[in-house]
Amino acid sequence: MSPQRAAMSSVDRSWLRMDTPENPMMISAVLMFEKPIDITRLKRTLEERFLKFRRFRQRIVDKGDRVYWEDDPLFDLDNHLHRIALPGKAGKDELQALASDFNSSALDFRRPLWQIHYIDNFNGGCALLVRIHHCIADGISLVRVLLSLTDKSPEARLKKISSKPKPAKKPEGTPASRFLHRLVDSSQAGWQQVRLFLDSVREEPNYPLKLATTAGGIAADLVKLGLAPFEPKTSLKQQLVGRKQVAWAEPLDLDDVKACAKILGGTVNDVLLCAATGALSRHFTEQHQTIPDCGIRVAVPFNLRPLDQPIETLGNQFGLVLVGLPVEVTDPLMCFRQVQENMNRLKRSYQAQVTYSLLDLFGRGPDILERRALDLLSKKASAVLTNVPGPRHAVYLAGSKLVQPMFWVPQSGNIGIGMSIFSYAGTVQFGITIDKGIPADPVAVMEYFRDSFRNLYQAAKAKGSAGDLRAAS
8 A cells, every 4th residue: 555645735845945955954953951861751752742743754755746745654763863972072062063064964855854863961961953854844833843842840741652643534535526525615715705805894894995905015015025135245145065053152041131122112022133133243343344334134934823823733834024134233222223123114014924925836836936036035135033932931851851942944045144042941042053155153153142132231221221310300
């Protein structure tokens, strides 16, 4: 009996076809734990909570014009979970070097596209290095999947599991009857949309005008995206070699970040984007490079999946927005105001929905069309930057406390820098991955990020103190 297949969605197919030797389309994570994890318990946790998503047992079948998910008849967890040890002092430097190696290596397309490496004896505990292909799901979804493996306390009971996945339900009826069912469903859905539209018009007479205004806004954002100028030529836009360098900073105190945002009347996201802007500006200064007068842009994933709903199916449900970072502005408070203004403008736009629709369109068309469009879009950003909220309290995996998590999303086209911000248990983690073709020291940029935040926080407190004195007088 041949394995069952399911067609890959056009958006997921877009991310699959973005894979290149220079930029493997992998979402990666480094999870550091307080004490060693029992490998048997880890396997049971993966079998119960991770492999309940059928996608992690499926490989890809590429038929050219169609791409399918197919159950791997030879699936074995041991092909995806490996136990290794770090060389030398087995510290942060060695773990960063190992993460750099794996982030530079493609996954095995003969098997389901994910790998977990269990790393013994890291800082008295252990670490997990996780790699999952972007075509399986977007970064926010996969972070939530990985966090679903954890518990709020060290004590957690695992259910008895079966080594065999539940068989998928077979479609009933003949091909002709299934076609008629789909036709009826589509017709019913169409009439439902018509009824909803008429009800909206009765309840709100100006509803058609609002609808037309929304359509006009989407069209305008599509034009703006297409006409946006290419990024200025800087050291951040170089020929990529495919060798990644990974680093992460010591975490910031989330309370400090919130206090800074409150003083300035902005959001935590505004503060962190401003700190990232300052880090890149410092990079240009330290490298004695000319800072572009018009600033630079970063591509920021924008989640389109409701966060209050459990993840029952994987896949990619997000768009991309281009965020301007004013690296030419040296005053931290002025830089913050500019970042805040840029973010507020994007929140009112439809750019995320436009890019999601474009990915859906590219996934349905020929490969050459997507390559050219991707090349065009990647010239409009210097880096990818993600900001993902994590759990507010510490969590445990197989009885061991998660001390520090780091996540990275891949870069595409000719973008060679990925920056990652992740909040966890009262801290803010910041990490970076840089292609070796770009003359930048990832460890130094991490220090610049911390320095940039400290400068902004000090300026904010000084501004707050001055305001208090004026109010008192």
